Amino acid sequence: MTKMTVIGASGAELPEAFTGRHLINGDWQDSADGATFDRVSPSHGVTVSTSAKGGKAETEAAIAAARAAFDDGAWRESPGKDRAALLNKVADLIDRERERIAVLEVLESGKPIAQARGEIEGAADLWRYAASLARMVHGESHNNLGPDMLGVVLKEPIGVAGIITPWNFPFLIVSQKLPFALAAGCTAVIKPSEMTPSTTVILGELLIEAGIPAGVVNIVLGYGDPVGALISTDPRVDMVSFTGSTAVGKKIVESAAGTLKKVSLELGGKNPQVIFPDADLDAAADAIVFGVYFNMGECCNSGSRIIVHQDVADGLLAKVTSLSEKVPFGDPMDERTQVGAIISDAHQQKIDSYVQEAKRAGAKVLMGGEALNVEGLDGRFYGPTVVADVTPDMAIAKEEVFGPVLSVLTFSDEDEAIALANNAAYGLSAGVWSRDIHTCLNFSRKVQAGTVWTNTWMDGFAEMPFGGVKESGQGRELGRYGLEEYLEVKTIQLRVARGRANWVRDS
Secondary structure, three states: OOOOEEEOOOOOOOOOOEEEOEEEOOEEEOOOOOOEEEEEOOOOOOEEEEEEOOOHHHHHHHHHHHHHHHHHOOOOOOOHHHHHHHHHHHHHHHHHOHHHHHHHHHHHHOOOHHHHHHHHHHHHHHHHHHHHHHOOOOOEEEOOOOOOEEEEEEEEEOOEEEEEOOOOOHHHHHHHHHHHHHHHOOEEEEEOOOOOOHHHHHHHHHHHHHOOOOOOEEEOOOOHHHHHHHHHHOOOOOEEEEEOOHHHHHHHHHHHOOOOOEEEEEOOOOOEEEEOOOOOHHHHHHHHHHHHHHHHHOOOOOOOEEEEEOOOHHHHHHHHHHHHHHOEEEOOOOOOOOEOOOOOHHHHHHHHHHHHHHHHOOOEEEEOOOEEOOOOOOOOEEOOEEEEOOOOOOHHHHOOOOOOEEEEEEEOOHHHHHHHHOOOOEEOEEEEEOOOHHHHHHHHHHOOOOEEEEOOOOOOOOOOOEOOEEOOEEOOEOHHHHHHOOEEEEEEEEEOOOOOOOOOOOO
């Protein structure tokens, strides 16, 4: 068996199970029928949260509250400086509660504690950046329409935003959406994933403490059916912002078509990193290992597909395998752990099925490729895995595995590398490794991806827009583009001259 670095149970004391309720019109509420659901930690095998299970009654009440709060006008018409002040206060409260949020995130998702802390810190930064944008919502004027006319373009909040978030980065992703919606003047109904609902509830607590008006932010816990389905079809919801799988994203588009509401989607990826023979192989190897194992590979930006020049493939693979052996995986509550637990049994089986299918098709598993036990924990873990001799026709080369599995393909020239990089239905992100700036720029211009990293991987900044092309989604988050998603354009044409030439004239 390949050498691996395994971190056994740390013995960390776990908090009592969290109780989550819906936030509707400023009040915390149980479900009308009393229904609840539990979340069992994927790493520790114990119940870590019990949440109210939302149905039609709770979802419709939340939508009604958000609609009334928007139509009332107090929030949407409030000065940008007031909205900014509230968002900044939320950011401060997130910093105060960072450890509490991070621990709950670890227990519900299985991610390592050090990564969870970084996620919460990054989320607070997003709230502060969105706060800065709240004071800069503006349109434009047109003073070149002739002496009689003045044109004004207004940017107005789109209305009620339905926000549906996934389980892999629950607190970070709601923070990529909600503060931008609030900065624009929208109200919101949020449905977090049923597997990681609790940190969104904590965010609701912080919003109330910061002084958010009743009904501006509403949270409904539960499952896609009926909660997400109702949000996607209700005519009182003006737009839906969804992060998750491409398959579910397509269903949301279909559901939203009945009311022609706006849909913003951040979906899957099968993100290539192309390594040219002149690349810094040590730097590339470290970034590859980070890109595929970060958050257990359960990341839309996972660098799960490397395309390496045949002349340096053996050398790079030796470096990647050696580093992979050193990556600590195991108890996510241990500070040293870098790869934690897989989110569910079903997902772990899906990950393994890709690896086994690739083996049957002729690929070679250089390390990993199996579920592993971690001493002292009743959880699900999949060892860091490197699969070589992958061909472009294999599912593992084209489909999103969403696990700690690296697929390795080779190329002989630049045109082949670009063709291989574009040989997927997805187009979220891509990377290129070369010391030649011309190579990097040519690849960046020709690859089909919403984000391209050159000689690095998965750096992120609040100022830079994020989103995909092809089946990786539509619309953008972060940056000014993230604010624009929640704004509608209105044209006003003002006649400033006294009198207008009559269309109907006396004969």
